[in-house]
Amino acid sequence: MVEAVVKRFEEVYGDKEGAKVFFAPGRVNLIGEHTDYNGGHVFPCALTIGTYGVARVREDRKLRFYSMNFDHLGVIESSLDDLKPRKEAGWTNYPKGVMWAFEGRGYQLPKGLDILLYGNIPNGSGLSSSASIEVLTGYILKEFFGFEVSNQDLALIGQYSENNFNGVNCGIMDQFAIAMGKKDNAIFLDTADLSYTYAPISLKGAKLVIACSNKKRGLGDSKYNERRSECETALAELQGVVDIKSLGELSEEKFEEVKSAIKDPVRVRRAKHAVYENQRTVKAVEALKADNIALFGELMNASHVSLRDDYEVTGIELDTLVEEAWKVDGVIGSRMTGAGFGGCTVSLVKDEAIDGFVKQVGDAYLAKIGYKADFYVVEVGDGPCVLR
Ligand code: GLA
Numbered sequence: 001m002v003e004a005v006v007k008r009f010e011e012v013y014g015d016k017e018g019a020k021v022f023f024a025p026g027r028v029n030l031i032g033e034h035t036d037y038n039g040g041h042v043f044p045c046a047l048t049i050g051t052y053g054v055a056r057v058r059e060d061r062k063l064r065f066y067s068m069n070f071d072h073l074g075v076i077e078s079s080l081d082d083l084k085p086r087k088e089a090g091w092t093n094y095p096k097g098v099m100w101a102f103e104g105r106g107y108q109l110p111k112g113l114d115i116l117l118y119g120n121i122p123n124g125s126g127l128s129s130s131a132s133i134e135v136l137t138g139y140i141l142k143e144f145f146g147f148e149v150s151n152q153d154l155a156l157i158g159q160y161s162e163n164n165f166n167g168v169n170c171g172i173m174d175q176f177a178i179a180m181g182k183k184d185n186a187i188f189l190d191t192a193d194l195s196y197t198y199a200p201i202s203l204k205g206a207k208l209v210i211a212c213s214n215k216k217r218g219l220g221d222s223k224y225n226e227r228r229s230e231c232e233t234a235l236a237e238l239q240g241v242v243d244i245k246s247l248g249e250l251s252e253e254k255f256e257e258v259k260s261a262i263k264d265p266v267r268v269r270r271a272k273h274a275v276y277e278n279q280r281t282v283k284a285v286e287a288l289k290a291d292n293i294a295l296f297g298e299l300m301n302a303s304h305v306s307l308r309d310d311y312e313v314t315g316i317e318l319d320t321l322v323e324e325a326w327k328v329d330g331v332i333g334s335r336m337t338g339a340g341f342g343g344c345t346v347s348l349v350k351d352e353a354i355d356g357f358v359k360q361v362g363d364a365y366l367a368k369i370g371y372k373a374d375f376y377v378v379e380v381g382d383g384p385c386v387l388r
Contacts, residue, residue, distance in 0.1 A: 046181020
């Protein structure tokens, strides 16, 4: 891969003088969905698939971008003097947003860059290709210009740029999982205070299989923001009767005791998901530590049911993938992952059952939905790095 991206950089920009090669992973969340903006826990991990970047510093203030995933767009030019949030869509808003966020934090970018990217995360799959580009960009800037920022800062800068430059109100999970990724470990992160621990993922005879629905997210971003505000309203209502800063502070019992303060039945279900999902995540990590993979799988399944029935962010495509997965012998657990409304599911599947899983779930999905799903057996990888 390194050879291929360097060769393309040379073709696109004429030579490779001064260029370095970088990588930032994608991520998958194992459990703890829609909890990161509710002060709850998440349990994601970085993957060995992600975004490759070749970059070099220029002598002027020009910025040149090229993506091998969008060859038809050619070289896209901009300038450090022209970094401001704009309405028009386009992938360069992700690296530009990060540059803008660095400057906003007082890290002046002294010179422009030539950048070429190639991502092997399936397109629009909900495995955080945008957060991967954000963290990669921050890492490139840090490496070339010597900014003293930690990987955790790179996550926060990435999230800030996505919220304020790109207008997507995401939580911290994706950027954190990518910036702080560690091979063969998932990250148990408390989004209330960003404290975290690594938990080894030793699946003993099983693997993580991602099924990509190939359903484009469409309305996803507006629905995402809608769920956020439903939770905020529910929290405000609960704050009338209980002293909490976020839904993540409530146990299941306490929630049941105070939930009548929420004046709308739909909002009760939204808040219930946030509270119960947070507690499930804590239990799932305990189960993993106790080597109880079966319980971990059951909690994954319960997470999906809650996202389907109470939070309502699944849809027929994700439900079909998960419900068909549950029927397969050797599936330990299966659920949607990421924001929902399309994107991917993650399943824990015993090694000997993987081929049958792909066939059985794939055939059922095609028959019901009318187009194919794609399957990836993935590995848990490290955070961003310089490859050359
Ligand atoms: C998206 C967001 C994350 C998180 C998930 C849902 O991936 O970017 O911050 O909220 O959805 O868990």
